[in-house]
């Protein structure tokens with residue numbers, strides 16, 4: 001209610017000059033509040049009722065530690081996922097005042113996604129803020145009196161161009177319809193949704209079958225003790241983790257996505273920078289992504305809907321450093337499909353940390369109830385989606401002719417480990433015969449003629 005929202009006074013001046021912490025000019029108090037407690041003087045979080053049917057009943061997510069909001073925060077962590085660190089750097093460097101408030105004029109979504117019953121279901125959406133795209137509309141009265149609220153989702157539209165799509169258009173495999181594929185250069189019109197993680201801890205804990213206390217303790221310990229309120233504020237249930245988010249790409253009219261009568265083609269894709277962007281040929285990531293986009297476009301052109309969701313979970317969420325260590329171990333240890341997962345397990349302890357259990361949240365947000373063509377072979381993605389009550393009618397593997405030579409090791413190992421296939425399933429013995437390319441000696445690459 002607007003009447004009850006106190007004006008957030010910026011009693012913290014902007015940083016200026018080289019004022020250090022504690023100096024008269026510094027915006028930071030000398031006294032550092034390391035953590036807060038529920039019964040501490042002045043601590044009074046703005047009510048937040050996760051799973052409430054509408055935004056106003058649910059309440060805004062308030063994460064800022066500005067002095068005027070510190071004791072009224074109802075979420076731990078910081079907005080921006082991993083980019084919260086760059087935000088801190090910008091403030092430390094004096095480029096950004098601590099009390100900076102964005103001007104959100106004209107940033108509203110380009111498409112108003114229809115409210116879904118799942119937005120008000122505390123079990124269906126636990127890892128994103130279902131009202132995170134409409135902060136300006138839902139909580140304007142807070143913004144108007146100076147509260148620092150940030151959207152955790154944004155909806156825009158754009159044209160995109162991908163070499164594979166350009167080629168498919170030039171070869172006549174994709175038609176130019178003027179609306180989805182707009183011209184013969186293969187420009188494609190898309191609606192995009194960027195989404196940062198917002199975790200409702202009881203719901204996240206339940207998805208993984210652990211108790212909330214254990215989850216909080218592990219998050220606290222394994223972020224170097226960075227978020228003490230995970231321990232001291234059991235009354236706060238929402239945590240903004242410092243991890244990457246996701247992007248939804250929608251082909252065709254976005255209003256079709258939630259319509260159960262419209263056929264849907266969907267690709268869920270986890271980031272592989274080396275292949276997705278730089279086209280390294282050791283895995284099938286970019287080809288499957290391109291295939292997914294192509295099939296999504298075709299579905300949309302046929303009156304259906306096509307969706308590709310890109311998650312920032314590099315190297316099966318183990319990170320690129322681990323991935324490259326694995327590549328070295330594979331290439332030096334004999335790169336055969338039977339040892340593919342073992343190499344990762346040796347270095348990371350597990351083969352995969354993507355935890356697909358949280359992935360279907362965005363499908364619920366979009367209002368997807370069934371998937372006609374699932375462009376993925378992953379049993380983990382499949383199981384997670386089906387466990388959320390979303391039907392998958394058909395699974396579509398990557399076509400054989402799109403698999404780069406050196407990535408047979410990966411794909412055959414995955415099929416052996418339970419990935420879906422319509423083709424051959426290898427025995428362990430046969431897998432040991434599926435070999436990746438060995439490394440040339442460096443001299444052969446730098447001095448192939450033997451001159452030096």
Ligand SMILES: Nc1nc2c(ncn2[C@@H]2O[C@H](COP(=O)(O)OP(=O)(O)OP(=O)(O)O)[C@@H](O)[C@H]2O)c(=O)[nH]1
Pocket residue numbers: 268269270271272273283284285288313314315316317318322323326327344351375376377378381410414419
């Ligand atoms: N750790 C590790 N990660 C890898 C390796 N090869 C590929 N990846 C990562 O594996 C992930 C592949 O994700 P996706 O393209 O979504 O594919 P998928 O989950 O295996 O299943 P599909 O949907 O069938 O393609 C990406 O995050 C890659 O960065 C590897 O050798 N080691």
Ligand SMILES: [Zn+2]
Pocket residue numbers: 272275276282283284285286
């Ligand atoms: Zn890859």
